[in-house]
Amino acid sequence: MKRTVFILSDRTGVTAETLGHSLLTQFESVDFEQRTIPFVDTVERAHAAVVQIEQATANNGARPIVFSTLVDREVRAVVKSVDAQFFDFFETFIGPLEKVFQRSSSHMVGRTHGLADLRGYMTRMDAINYTLNHDDGLNSQGYEHADMVLIGVSRSGKTPTCLYMAMSFGIRAANYPLTEEDLSDLRLPPELEACRDRLHGLSIDPRRLHNIREERRPQSRYASLAQCRYEVSRAESLFRRERISCLNTSFSSIEEIATAILHKSGLKRRLF
């Protein structure tokens, strides 16, 4: 029996999706179909969502599950009129939080993932642009404005980690790929010397690196296991010698790598 899971939100659905998805991954044996309905911010749209939910019930005979973050009470009431298992992540916690803070919540729609905090949003866009302009050794003279600089061999995970940090936390994250020369001399280039306090090394299992590079340039010297072993071993020697903290990315997601580096560096995760 297939279960339809609806994610309903008055704005983007990002919050409801994030927690909803986390919860569902704890039930791997259940057969789900997930549907996100964003922008349910009027009574009319709430009624339209109700129609979709009723159709799902008719189609697969199981009572749908609805995860929502609906701030407006009237909209929520319409949605809750349908026969479904309903979990509103806002309603569940807003009441208890109002008691804790001894004041009412604002009940305003769309406070996150929007432009409510315009200055914060501009900081974040600026971080994304900075990160793109300082990706892969580009503009390596401009590291004085970097919150951090990731270094490592080509394809060790620097670029996606930097983009994730910029996008999610507004961190200006540059990255520099260690060159053949850096690796043979075991010495940092001068532009990195100037930002030693913000350097973080990424390393990777040579076999995994070999697989990643093979996808990119099959049968090349660049992708060969021997070359991957040499580069990783030299990079790790350089990190040890220069006392640069180093993280192995082989079995970590970008969220995990970013979290570990930020936690260690003490940089604040700004949220948007």
Place this chain on the structure above:
Amino acid sequence: MKRTVFILSDRTGVTAETLGHSLLTQFESVDFEQRTIPFVDTVERAHAAVVQIEQATANNGARPIVFSTLVDREVRAVVKSVDAQFFDFFETFIGPLEKVFQRSSSHMVGRTHGLADLRGYMTRMDAINYTLNHDDGLNSQGYEHADMVLIGVSRSGKTPTCLYMAMSFGIRAANYPLTEEDLSDLRLPPELEACRDRLHGLSIDPRRLHNIREERRPQSRYASLAQCRYEVSRAESLFRRERISCLNTSFSSIEEIATAILHKSGLKRRLF
């Protein structure tokens, strides 16, 4: 009185932060200090977190708030022993969901934002690489593999929106900046003709565009209000003439733009 809000997670903290932040934005008048403690996955680390929470109470006299997503019962029990206002987002919903599904949850740590779904993760990395390699008109011959192609004038929001879609939903999102020639001819270049079904136009308020471009190249023809007005008006004419759906990005965040486009295109939001 300052309130310390702790975000505790056995993995990255992304889920707890997302909902926690959404809830707190409903209480703008409260003075918060937010601290994320990730990787609380052992009893020892739980005790270390408890010490930090107790210190916060001692420092500012207010009972801290703890938002958490702790899957392990033993770890959770240690954290809950501290005197704080405790909201565990997992515990709150896992029990009711177990009843709905009539089965136990897996109680396994780190099912999201990690590598549990390795194939999904590779899809996502592939989407990020694709998006970077097809940013700003790069490799515009390769749009046959794009899930979507955003078009618009320079600085209308294409790049960050594409990166967000790739990073969050594993969408291969290319983008193409309309050239002077495209705008004066009011005609799509051949490489876009071939992927008409996946084209989405972005537009922007000329004044806002002017401000954004001024930050980048002050006092240039490129940034002048007249040039911005001309380009936006021509781009909108082109969208109308070619019947390409168009979204105004002036007052929308990248989450809102992405959500609106995905919702309209019917593309599925994959989650990781």
